[in-house]
Each structure stands twice: as C-alpha cells, then as structure tokens.
Amino acid sequence: MGETAEVLIIGAGASGAVAAKHLSEAGVRVVCLEQGRAVTSDEFYGDKPEWELMSQRLWHPNPNVRGLATDYPIDTSESDVNPLMFAGVGGSTLIYAAHWQRFMPSDLRVRTLDGVADDWPFTYQDLEPFYDFMDEEMGVSGLAGDPAYPPMTPPPLPPMPIGTIGRLAAKGMNDLGWHWWPAPQAIPSRAYRGRSQCVRRGTCMQGCPEQAKASTDLTHWPDAIANGAQLITGARVREITVNAAGLATGAIWIDRDGVEHHQKAEKVIVCANGVGTPRLLMLSGGDRFANGLGNSSGLVGRNLMMHPYAATVGYFDEPLDSWLGPAGQAIHSMQFYETDKSRGFVRGAKWNAMPTGGPLGMRSAYGGAPLEEAWGENLRRSTQKRFGHSFEWGIIAEDLPDPDNRVVLDDTLTDSDGIPSPKIIYRNSENTEKLIAFHLDRQKEAMEACGASSISTTTLMRDCGWHLMGTCRMGNDPETSVLDQWGTSHDVANLHVLDGSTFVTSSGFNPTATICAIALRSVLHMIETRAEQRTAS
Amino acid sequence: MNTLTDNQRQTLGRIGDSLIPAALGMPSFTGAEAQGEMVDHVLALRPELLNDLRRALDGVAADEDAASATERLNREDPEALGAIGLVASSAYYLMPGVRAIMGYKGQEHRPASADEEHDYLRDNLLQAVVDRGPIYRDPGVE
Numbered sequence: 001m002g003e004t005a006e007v008l009i010i011g012a013g014a015s016g017a018v019a020a021k022h023l024s025e026a027g028v029r030v031v032c033l034e035q036g037r038a039v040t041s042d043e044f045y046g047d048k049p050e051w052e053l054m055s056q057r058l059w060h061p062n063p064n065v066r067g068l069a070t071d072y073p074i075d076t077s078e079s080d081v082n083p084l085m086f087a088g089v090g091g092s093t094l095i096y097a098a099h100w101q102r103f104m105p106s107d108l109r110v111r112t113l114d115g116v117a118d119d120w121p122f123t124y125q126d127l128e129p130f131y132d133f134m135d136e137e138m139g140v141s142g143l144a145g146d147p148a149y150p151p152m153t154p155p156p157l158p159p160m161p162i163g164t165i166g167r168l169a170a171k172g173m174n175d176l177g178w179h180w181w182p183a184p185q186a187i188p189s190r191a192y193r194g195r196s197q198c199v200r201r202g203t204c205m206q207g208c209p210e211q212a213k214a215s216t217d218l219t220h221w222p223d224a225i226a227n228g229a230q231l232i233t234g235a236r237v238r239e240i241t242v243n244a245a246g247l248a249t250g251a252i253w254i255d256r257d258g259v260e261h262h263q264k265a266e267k268v269i270v271c272a273n274g275v276g277t278p279r280l281l282m283l284s285g286g287d288r289f290a291n292g293l294g295n296s297s298g299l300v301g302r303n304l305m306m307h308p309y310a311a312t313v314g315y316f317d318e319p320l321d322s323w324l325g326p327a328g329q330a331i332h333s334m335q336f337y338e339t340d341k342s343r344g345f346v347r348g349a350k351w352n353a354m355p356t357g358g359p360l361g362m363r364s365a366y367g368g369a370p371l372e373e374a375w376g377e378n379l380r381r382s383t384q385k386r387f388g389h390s391f392e393w394g395i396i397a398e399d400l401p402d403p404d405n406r407v408v409l410d411d412t413l414t415d416s417d418g419i420p421s422p423k424i425i426y427r428n429s430e431n432t433e434k435l436i437a438f439h440l441d442r443q444k445e446a447m448e449a450c451g452a453s454s455i456s457t458t459t460l461m462r463d464c465g466w467h468l469m470g471t472c473r474m475g476n477d478p479e480t481s482v483l484d485q486w487g488t489s490h491d492v493a494n495l496h497v498l499d500g501s502t503f504v505t506s507s508g509f510n511p512t513a514t515i516c517a518i519a520l521r522s523v524l525h526m527i528e529t530r531a532e533q534r535t536a537s
Numbered sequence: 538m539n540t541l542t543d544n545q546r547q548t549l550g551r552i553g554d555s556l557i558p559a560a561l562g563m564p565s566f567t568g569a570e571a572q573g574e575m576v577d578h579v580l581a582l583r584p585e586l587l588n589d590l591r592r593a594l595d596g597v598a599a600d601e602d603a604a605s606a607t608e609r610l611n612r613e614d615p616e617a618l619g620a621i622g623l624v625a626s627s628a629y630y631l632m633p634g635v636r637a638i639m640g641y642k643g644q645e646h647r648p649a650s651a652d653e654e655h656d657y658l659r660d661n662l663l664q665a666v667v668d669r670g671p672i673y674r675d676p677g678v679e
Binding site: 046047049050051052053054056057104105106108109112113123143145147148149150157158159160161162166167170171173174177179180181182189190197198199200201202203323324325334335337338358359360371374375376377379380381384387388 | 555556557558560561563579582583585607608611622623626627630631639640641643644645646647648649651652655656657662663665666667669670671672673674675676677
C-alpha cells in the first residue's frame, strides 16, 4: 500500500473491472479501492425458497432499503426516481438483469438528428469494435441479424430461448406488424469461459447462484488479480488528493476499522457510478478547486439521467410459466425507438418482454394498492390472475439531459464513515411524460393483440433508477463538458472517469454494454499513449 | 426460538386469516399452518420486521374484530400492518403445501438446450420481422 500505483481505480464494478483487467494485462501497476466486499454465489437466494423474501431487503437494489454499512444512504426527497446500485466487487453487475444492448447509431447524434441535447464526441462506428470485444469477454447470447441495428458481428453464444411469454408477445407484435427480436443477454446459453450455462431460475436481479450471469467479479476480476492488480475491499474513498500543479496524486481512503490511508498514484480513474463519481469529485479538490475536482464547467453532478421505467402487464387465461428466467427480457422491440415528431415528443424507448416472478412477485415493486384490493379475497383473485399467467412489457424511456436534474452533496446525511451523502434532485420532463404515455398506449395494443384478458399499467416505477448516467459528461468543449472523448478530465490531466457518468445522452437502452465498451476504448487508448501522459510522479 | 408470545401468535393468526382467507381452493393463513415455525423462519431471516410486527400485534385487543383491527392499523400505523402482511404472506407462500396447490416449485432449474433450433426459427415466427428489413436511422445518410 505504501507503493505508488501507476493507476488507481476507484470502484470495482463494470467499468473498474474492465479497466483493471486490461491495464494489468498491459503490465500497468494497478490498485483498486472498493468500498464494498467480495460476494460469493452461495450468498444469493435464487436457488432457495426464501428468494422473494430476501429480495425485498438484503438483495434489494435500493441502497436505502438495504441499509448496509457498505452502502451510502441517498437523499431522494426531491427525486421522482430512486437510484439503484450495489457496492461490492462486480458492483451493480451482481444484481443487474444483464440486458446486453448496444446503442443505436442515432443515439450518438441526437443534436444532429433531432435538434436536442448534444452529439457525442465519437460515433457508433468508433465504438463498434469495443462492443464486439466486450461481447466476447462477457459471453453474450443472442441472435445475429436484428434489423433494428446495422449489421454487426454475431454474438459468441446462441440466443437464450424466448419461452412461452416471448412467443406470446411475439405473436402479438407480428399481428401488428411491429418489430421484435430475441433479446441479447450477458447470460451464457451454454457454459462459457468458466461460467455455467444459465438454468433459467429467473433470479438474475438478486444475484446469480449458478455463476452463470456475466457479472464482472466473474468475467474480469479473476484475470485482473492473476495479472497482478491489487484489489482492496472495504476501502471507502473520501477524497482524491491533488498536488500544487493541479494533478491527482492518489486518494485518501478509510478501512473498516476506521483507519485512514493514503494510496499514492500516478493516475486516478474514477469508476464509482453516475452518483458516486460526482459525489467523490465534489468532495475532492480542497480550496484550489472550490466547486470540486475537475469541475471548471460546473457540470459535475448535472445532467443526471436515470431512465424512468414504465410497464404494461398483460394477464392471460392460459398458463405461461411466467416465473421462468432469464428475469430481464425474453424478446425486445425497437418499433418505436426512433424519433417521430408527429407523436409530440422526441426520442423513444426500447421495450422488453419479461416474466413476472413468484407469488410475492410484484407486490413489492408495484405496491400501494388500497387495503381491500391488496388483501382478502382480492389477494386470491389477483394472485390467481397474475401468478404464472402474466408477462410484462417494460419501457426503457430515454430521458434527455437537463442540468437541473443533478447530484449534490447533502447538508446533513452521511455514510457510516461520516462522509457527506449524495442528494438527488430529479424530475421527469414533459417530453418524458409524453413519451411514456405514448408507449403505454402502444403496449396496451400489443397486449390486446396477443390476447390478454386484462391489462394493467404502471406509469412510473419509483425504484427504477438502475441506469445512472450523464453527471460527468464527455465532450470536446471544456466549457460544456467535464471529460474529453477518452474520459480524461479537461481540468486535471491525470484524472479519468469511465462509468456511466461519461454519457452525453442516455439512449433508450440498458447502458452496461456501452459503459464497458467506452471503458475499454478509453483504457486501450490510455495504454497506447502511456508514454505521453502527464502524471503526478 | 420463541420470537412471538402465544398471544401475539394468536393475534397474528386472526389478522393473517383476515388478510389471507380461505378462497378459490386455497387454504387460509392458519389453515395452511403458516403461523408456526414458518413465521419464526421468516423472522429469523428478516429480524428487522420484529419491532413493527410486535407493535402491531400488541395493539390489537383480544376482543377486537380482525377486519376492524386491520382497517384501523392501515389507518393509524401502516408500517405495522405492512410488517404483518409481509410476514404472513411470506410464510404462507413458503409453505410446501401451499406451493403444491399453486403448482409452483420455486424458481426452477430448467436449462434449455443451446444446440436445439429455436421454435421461432422452426415455425418462421421471426420471418416477418426479417422480411420488413432495417428500421434503424443512419446518421450518415440523413
């Protein structure tokens, strides 16, 4: 620990793991500080009867519900949506659904095409080879030829079955002449690189007990550690340190005994997610950077995007085995993904057809029904109607960047080490509300087309902030962005950010494939230009 | 482990039956005998529910009608009623007899053959999507 790391990575989730593996492979001396711990697959409840009970607390995606010391509490009193995440080796990939979606070419050219938000500082074509590479590293299952995308390299594994719910949803889409495709997943349809074949337990979002799903504790960290990367868990960073020249020199972190340490480093990469990263930058910099480190633009923490999630559930008379996995999506649709201004809004959304889980099921996520509806004989009727007889069309709604949607430091709330917590200020825009209303109407048509006997909708699920993006956006202009196209701070030459904070726009897709592709692109660039970079040493 | 007193367990049974009555071929909460060891099992896994649960149960008089008590708790102490509901429904749906009636084996181990041709390819379900052709926007040609 006394040694100076060539690269210090803060956060061992998706982007941190990709960075650690590839930097260490190139012979770079890497130290990673992770505030959480390593989790083993036998801790997950997916293969145990108590799965649903534990999913509502210990493995809940909302850190405020889990209340673990390794989490930091978040003030969400001024937010329409709760941010979701997990602190640990593998980060939120431990409990993500593993939808492995690329962005569309249009997603990176929103200003050019639709006159809103901004274009990204690179194109889909620039990113494509890194998507291909990540497909291999994660072991993606999918079917080549989806006409919603440009032609691309086929994924390394055949697709997962779409199951009874996928076929039912697909028939309805065919009747309407709408797009659907077997969904790409970072879930192996056959054993792959030391991971097991998926057995379809449908518990992906509470951790995979089979060691099948591609979480980066399995896909990247073993290689990184074998390459010599040093991973320190239980290490909560409270500040990135800076020298007189304005370069990052490392980070101060606190161990689980409350002892402070200083990890010296030549370069610092922050991979702490779209909430944790701006929080840490705002906590850093001291008097020299009064608004926070790397924040001359004033945009650190701003433009938070979280993909407000809405859904339509269809109920069917026939049995659908709708607790069977994968949990995330059987098929997807991009029928209404691209902008059609006649709809009265811009941008669109991906749909995902997904199972509805066990008997406790959606009671936790979609709760709040009046007493007489939730219990008594109505409980019987609703359980009989839903359990095993329903599926959900979900909407990943693109929310546009808005500087008023932001992460700030909370005045009073702290984590278990006394470090100020983040506060989220986030409201859905009128564009988003119109977008969701339109998509819900179309989903009702899709459910009717596939024969639903009844339909219910959720206009906004509060616990849906899986996708934390935009709070340290990339761009070519230091006045309107925090990072350059390689994730390097415009202000601090040896400070980098590689997580979802870097996103310029959110797209309507689950972001982990893009987070990983951007991290890989940036890290390989860092390795290529190693000799030219300014460092603190 | 005695997580609840006899009185508390009796009250839990009464309120539990109000929330989960026998209907549509399914037993009630106590009819499934979920108020015994399974409730203790649930509370051992979720001990943070105990305070709200005990507060709720201790606040119900022995002669108070279960339906009225449920409505009152919902009005005056929804967190406490929430604890009763979660403990009761979790214990109930964990009972093997209940699962057997529902036809639910838990989250199943049901791997699919990755080598088998998918049904949507065999019966051409996907072909209409392929035939309609590309739907993406190419920024380079607009």
